[in-house]
Amino acid sequence: MLHPQVEASLAVRRRPPAEVLEADPYEQLVFARQAMEDAVEAECGPAIPLPVVVDVDAGGVPCRLYAGRVGAPVFVYLHGGGWCYGSIETVDRLCRRIADRSGCAVLSVGYRLAPEHVFPAALDDVETVLSWIRKEGAGLGVDPSRLAIGGDSAGGQLATVAARRQRDAVTPLDFQVLIYPAIDPMTASESYDEVGAYGLDRASMRLAWETFVPAVAQRFSPDVAPLAVEDLAGMPPALVLTAEYDVLRDEGADYADALVAAGVQVVHVRYAGVNHGFARKLALFDAARAAADQIAVSLRAALTF
Template sequence: MPLNSQTRILLNQIKELGLPPLNELNPVQAREQAAMGDQFSPKPEPVASVKNCIIPSSEIDIPIRIYTPAGNPPFPILVFFHGGGWVVGNLEAADSICRTLANQVGCIVVSVDYRLAPEHKFPAAVEDAYTATEWVAKNAASFQGDPERIAVGGDSAGGNLAAVVALMSRDRNFPSLVYQLLFYPATQYGFDTDSHRQNGKDYLLTIELLVWFWHHYLSSAADGQNPHASPLLADNLSNLPPALIITAEYDPLRDEAEAYGNRLQDAGVSVKMTRYDGTIHGFVGMANVLDQGQEALAEAAAALKHRFAIA
């Protein structure tokens, strides 16, 4: 279907700003410009408690933000990783999404400020994401969380990290995860799917920008063949937690995200895939101006709430 009217208006508004593409900037400039997009995020909701903490790690201390809803503990936990191509983004970029999910699900959300590339190339972000999830499982009781009900989630590059953490948790037998929430995840290093060809030019996330992100993230093309960078390439996807994979019709990552969902299903994993037609990559983070972003957040919240009640 054609772009819906809200998405078309948003793209025109962004075009009228006359900003250079992120891939024409250096990473520091790109981070500053990307932060301007917060105006399109869902309006920040008040949450019963929001606390910034530090996870001590052998590599580097990892900042996190813990969102705790109103209600009676212990609460289930969603560990969330922000998007931004592993190069841009931070706790603020995911703040509105995390607040909404904490309130709608009634769960604690732990947002992770993993190290960014190119200063810290692959697998630094992966190591931080897993370390943070491991810490959450070991320390859940200290912040009113339930260690038996932990899910991972993220958008775009954050969805990639959530999928990889699920793989690592299975392979290392800890922690035991009950769900993975993947908003339009990157699942493979490469630029040759139909959705890359169809949607790689006019919808914010371009092929040039994807190449720029991956170039900064990986030390070499060989790293892109590692399943911890490209989870779609993992030999075995069995015994992973159930998943919700949300995609957008006009997203170059659409096909690889859906291919990952199909492979999970083939491996016997319970998966729901929802494609939001007429909109673009990143639409969940633009829920202040895109109704479909609000719909996707509500779908994600309902799925998490159902899964947490079962676990």
């Protein structure tokens, strides 16, 4: 059953007026980006104070470090938004809660967005950040020898692709957190037809994939489509969160199943009654606070305190 909080949440963000809807696609994109930023307070609530919240330059990539203690493990977080929207600010409250509850340092990444910067720009930024934190982390007072990665939606796609590339480079990560990850550029799973348009639909996802990866042939590469990887063995253990009323629900579940089939330790939890994007909206969804705390507990267990 659809939770009443879903309908309430859909009314919070500013919707484009007729003149924007009639404008060119880039003007629509600019409006949508700003509307997402403007809704942060209403959707995500007040900021939890932490001992350390500092913006850093991670090898040329803007990031924000959240930390509560010296020597903490590091969780690199990648925001969602269809590779075109979102920012460090739109996941600030979620990152603060995870840092507060887990005891980990959280490094939130402001990777470059499409269409100004198409694939592989965002992935390159993530790999730059991972290399930077491994090298500079000790000087920042954190422990980069215990390193996890995660993200929501488009950020989940970037996270698991980066985790696979780190595996292949023999610099494996310790854990991955995938929150309703975007996995299938073909948008072919049944949930696209079964789930109503509660903030996300097939047309929107197709546009996101096409904007992020304009070259059709590239959409079938392992660096874009995680299920195109021939062998997932040796991937980091994973926490996969999906949402019942999310068109990405089935592809996230399929990827969790593929990891399990490859011998990877996976916990997959489907949050009932909620839609895509719920996890960062701590002010609107009870499930968001539960999900953030589940992520925190999983990180504590995975990074061996």
